[in-house]
Amino acid sequence: MSDTLKITDLHVAVEGKPILRGVNLTINRGETHALMGPNGSGKSTLGNAIMGHPGYEVTEGSIEINGEDILEWDASERARAGIFMAFQRPMSVPGVKMADFLRHAATNVRNPERKEGEDLISMREFRKELKEKMSQLRMDEEFARRYVNDGFSGGEMKRAEILQMAMLRPKFAILDETDSGLDVDAVKLASQSIAAISQETDGGAEMGILIITHHDKLLDHNAPDFTHVMLGGKIVETGGVELARELYTEGYDRIRAAYPEAAAAEAELAEEATTV
Amino acid sequence: MTVATDINGFTKADFESFLDSRSGEPNWLVETRRRAWSDFETFAWPARNDEEWMRTDIRMFHLDKFALPGEVSETPTLAPGLLTYDVELGGQLVGYNGAALHDSLADELASKGVLFGSLDRLITEHGDLLRPYFERRVVDPAKDKFAALHAACWSGGTLLYVPKGTALEQPLHAMSAIGDGGVDLSKTLVILEDGAEATVLTETASVTPDAKGLHCGSIELIVEPSAKLRYVNLQNWSTGVWHFAHQRATVDRNASLQWTIGALGSKLAKVNQQVALTGPDADAQVNGVMFTEGRQHLSYNTHQHHMAPYCRSDLLYKSALQDRSRTVWRGMIKVDVAAQRTDAYQRNDNLLLAPTARADSIPGLEIEADDVRCTHGSTSGRVDEQQVFYAMSRGYTRTEAIRLIVAGFFQQVFDRITIESVRNALGEAIARRVQDLDQQAAPQG
Numbered sequence: 001m002s003d004t005l006k007i008t009d010l011h012v013a014v015e016g017k018p019i020l021r022g023v024n025l026t027i028n029r030g031e032t033h034a035l036m037g038p039n040g041s042g043k044s045t046l047g048n049a050i051m052g053h054p055g056y057e058v059t060e061g062s063i064e065i066n067g068e069d070i071l072e073w074d075a076s077e078r079a080r081a082g083i084f085m086a087f088q089r090p091m092s093v094p095g096v097k098m099a100d101f102l103r104h105a106a107t108n109v110r111n112p113e114r115k116e117g118e119d120l121i122s123m124r125e126f127r128k129e130l131k132e133k134m135s136q137l138r139m140d141e142e143f144a145r146r147y148v149n150d151g152f153s154g155g156e157m158k159r160a161e162i163l164q165m166a167m168l169r170p171k172f173a174i175l176d177e178t179d180s181g182l183d184v185d186a187v188k189l190a191s192q193s194i195a196a197i198s199q200e201t202d203g204g205a206e207m208g209i210l211i212i213t214h215h216d217k218l219l220d221h222n223a224p225d226f227t228h229v230m231l232g233g234k235i236v237e238t239g240g241v242e243l244a245r246e247l248y249t250e251g252y253d254r255i256r257a258a259y260p261e262a263a264a265a266e267a268e269l270a271e272e273a274t275t276v
Numbered sequence: 277m278t279v280a281t282d283i284n285g286f287t288k289a290d291f292e293s294f295l296d297s298r299s300g301e302p303n304w305l306v307e308t309r310r311r312a313w314s315d316f317e318t319f320a321w322p323a324r325n326d327e328e329w330m331r332t333d334i335r336m337f338h339l340d341k342f343a344l345p346g347e348v349s350e351t352p353t354l355a356p357g358l359l360t361y362d363v364e365l366g367g368q369l370v371g372y373n374g375a376a377l378h379d380s381l382a383d384e385l386a387s388k389g390v391l392f393g394s395l396d397r398l399i400t401e402h403g404d405l406l407r408p409y410f411e412r413r414v415v416d417p418a419k420d421k422f423a424a425l426h427a428a429c430w431s432g433g434t435l436l437y438v439p440k441g442t443a444l445e446q447p448l449h450a451m452s453a454i455g456d457g458g459v460d461l462s463k464t465l466v467i468l469e470d471g472a473e474a475t476v477l478t479e480t481a482s483v484t485p486d487a488k489g490l491h492c493g494s495i496e497l498i499v500e501p502s503a504k505l506r507y508v509n510l511q512n513w514s515t516g517v518w519h520f521a522h523q524r525a526t527v528d529r530n531a532s533l534q535w536t537i538g539a540l541g542s543k544l545a546k547v548n549q550q551v552a553l554t555g556p557d558a559d560a561q562v563n564g565v566m567f568t569e570g571r572q573h574l575s576y577n578t579h580q581h582h583m584a585p586y587c588r589s590d591l592l593y594k595s596a597l598q599d600r601s602r603t604v605w606r607g608m609i610k611v612d613v614a615a616q617r618t619d620a621y622q623r624n625d626n627l628l629l630a631p632t633a634r635a636d637s638i639p640g641l642e643i644e645a646d647d648v649r650c651t652h653g654s655t656s657g658r659v660d661e662q663q664v665f666y667a668m669s670r671g672y673t674r675t676e677a678i679r680l681i682v683a684g685f686f687q688q689v690f691d692r693i694t695i696e697s698v699r700n701a702l703g704e705a706i707a708r709r710v711q712d713l714d715q716q717a718a719p720q721g
Binding site: 051052053054074075076078079080084085087090091092093094095096101102104105106107108109116147164168 | 665676683684
C-alpha cells in the first residue's frame with residue numbers, strides 16, 4: 001500500500017504566536033524520518049499540529065492523507081485515519097485503567113465507522129493481545145490494571161506510549177522524544193519494539209514513522225531513511241542517516257551559519273519565550 | 277416575643293391527632309415528641325445570614341404545601357432497589373411516605389436477638405431496650421426547626437439492633453420511597469453493641485421522576501466498642517423532593533465505621549452529616565458521591581469530631597455538576613483537647629461539567645490538641661482539555677473522552693468502597709448519568 005502523509009507549506013500559531021513558518025514534509029508508509037533541531041525550533045508543534053491539537057492553529061498550508069485534506073478533522077478522526085502520536089509528556093487519566101482505556105481506543109481506531117455506544121471488541125481477544133504485546137515490551141501484567149499514566153515514572157510513561165502504538169497499529173506514528181527518560185537498555189528495547197510494531201502494522205504494510213528528537217539514541221537502532229533539520233519553524237535541510245549522526249555529534253552551529261534567516265527567526269522566538 | 281402561627285397541615289390539632297393515631301407508643305417517647313413540638317413551634321426558620329444557611333436558599337420552601345403523613349392507603353408499585361442486585365439479604369424493609377409497607381428478617385438472625393424492621397413497630401414492642409439509645413440524643417432534637425419537627429413527628433423509619441458479639445454476614449436493606457406530594461419524616465436508628473458487625477444498605481426513591489415531596493429525617497448510628505458497621509445511603513429521589521436531614525454517628529473504642537453516601541436526587545438537600553469518634557482507636561471512613569443536574573442544589577455539612585485519642589477519620593467527597601446545579605460542601609475536622617494522636621483527613625473534589633454549574637467547597641479545621649495530624653484538600657474545576665485531547669488522540673470522540681474522564685473521577689471514590697454490590701450500583705447509576713452527557717456538558721474552549 002502506498003499511503004502518504006503530506007504536509008505542505010504549513011504555518012502554525014500557538015496563542016497567536018507563529019511557530020511554524022512553512023513546513024514541507026512527505027512521509028510514505030514504510031519510511032522512517034528523523035526530525036531534529038534545537039529546543040524550541042518547532043518539532044513538537046509539528047507533531048501536535050498533525051495530531052490535531054486544538055491549541056495549535058493552522059494559519060496556512062495543508063495536511064493531507066492520500067490527497068485528502070484533514071485539517072478540518074478533529075484528533076479522534078485523525079486517530080481513526082491511522083495517525084498516532086507518542087507524546088513527550090502524556091496526560092494521566094486517574095481512575096481509568098490502562099486496559100479499559102486501550103480497549104475502547106482500539107475498538108474505535110480499528111472500526112473507524114463505529115458509532116458511540118456500539119459494542120467494544122471482545123474482552124477475551126483483547127486481553128490476549130494486550131498480554132502478548134506487554135510481554136514483548138517486558139512490561140509487568142499489573143501494568144494493565146494501573147490508571148493511565150497515573151504515578152508512572154518517566155520510563156513507564158514512554159513504554160506505555162509504545163504499548164498504545166502497538167495496540168492501535170497506526171499507519172503513521174509520530175514519536176516525540178520517546179527516548180528521553182529511558183536508559184540505554186530501555187532505548188534499545190523501545191527501538192526494537194518500534195521496528196517490530198512497524199512490521200506488524202495493519203495490512204502488513206509498514207508504518208511511516210516520524211521520530212522527533214534532538215539528541216537521539218533511538219536512531220542508533222532505527223536508522224532513518226531521511227533526516228530533517230528544523231530551525232526557526234522551518235525544515236532547512238534534509239539528508240540521510242549521516243546528517244543525523246553529524247547533528248548529534250557536532251550540534252547545530254553549521255546549520256545556523258548556513259541558514260541565517262531561520263537562525264534569526266529562532267533567536268526571535270527564543271527572545272519572545274523568555275520575555276513572556 | 278413572637279406568637280407561633282399555625283402552619284396549615286402542621287397545626288397543633290394535626291399534631292394531637294397524629295399522637296392519637298400512635299396510642300401504642302411508650303409515654304417517655306410521647307413526652308419527647310411533645311417537647312420537640314414545642315421547640316418546633318417556637319423556633320424560627322433558619323435565617324439567611326446564618327453561616328450554615330447563607331449558601332442555601334429555602335425561600336421557595338413552604339411547609340404548608342405538605343401535611344403530616346396519615347395512614348398509607350394505596351400500595352404503590354416501586355422499582356426494585358439499586359443496591360440489592362445479586363445480593364443475598366438478611367432482612368428487608370420497604371417504607372412509603374413514612375410508613376412501613378412490609379419488613380422481614382431471616383429467622384436465624386431473629387433467634388440471635390437481632391431486631392430489624394420498622395422503627396414504628398419495634399419501638400412499641402421493645403421500648404425499654406431502645407429507650408437508653410433514644411435518650412443519648414445522638415442527633416440533637418433541638419438543633420433547629422427541621423430537627424424539632426422531625427423529632428416531634430417522625431414515623432415509619434428503620435431500626436437495626438445487633439446484640440453484643442453478633443456478626444451479620446448478609447447485608448440488610450431498607451428502601452424508603454415518597455409518592456407525589458408525599459411526606460417522609462422517617463428516622464433511622466442503627467445500634468451495634470460491643471463487637472457486633474453489620475452492613476446496612478439504605479436507599480430512597482420517588483414513584484415518578486418528577487414527583488414532589490418532602491423528607492425531613494434523621495440517621496443515628498451507634499457503633500459501640502469493637503463493633504464494625506458499613507452503612508450505605510443512596511439518595512435517589514426525584515428532583516421535586518426537599519431533603520432536610522441531620523445524620524450523626526458515634527464510634528466508640530476500637531470500633532470502625534465505613535459510611536458511604538450517594539447523592540443523586542432531590543430538588544434541594546440540606547444535610548448535616550457528623551461522625552463523632554468517642555473512644556480511643558476508633559476509625560471512620562466517609563465516602564460521598566454526588567451527581568447533580570438541572571437546578572438541583574445539594575448542600576452537605578460534614579463534621580469529623582475527634583473526642584478521644586488515637587482515632588482516625590478519612591473523608592472523601594466528590595461531585596460532578598451539570599447544567600445550573602450547585603453543590604455546597606462545608607467540612608470541619610474538630611479535635612478536642614483530649615484527642616491526642618488524631619489522624620484526620622478531609623477532601624472534596626468537584627468537576628464542573630457546565631459553565632453555569634457552581635460548587636462551593638469550604639474545608640475547616642478546629643484543633644485543640646497539640647499532637648495531631650490533620651490534612652485537608654479541595655479542588656474545583658472543569659474537565660481538563662489536555663486530558664480530552666489525549667483521549668481523542670487515541671480515537672475517543674469528544675463525548676466519549678469526557679465520559680471517560682468523569683467515570684475516572686468517581687472511580688477514585690469507588691476504589692475505597694469495600695462492598696462490591698454497592699460499588700457496582702453506584703458505578704452504574706453514575707454511568708447512566710454519564711451516558712446522558714452530551715457535547716454541551718463541556719463545550720469546547
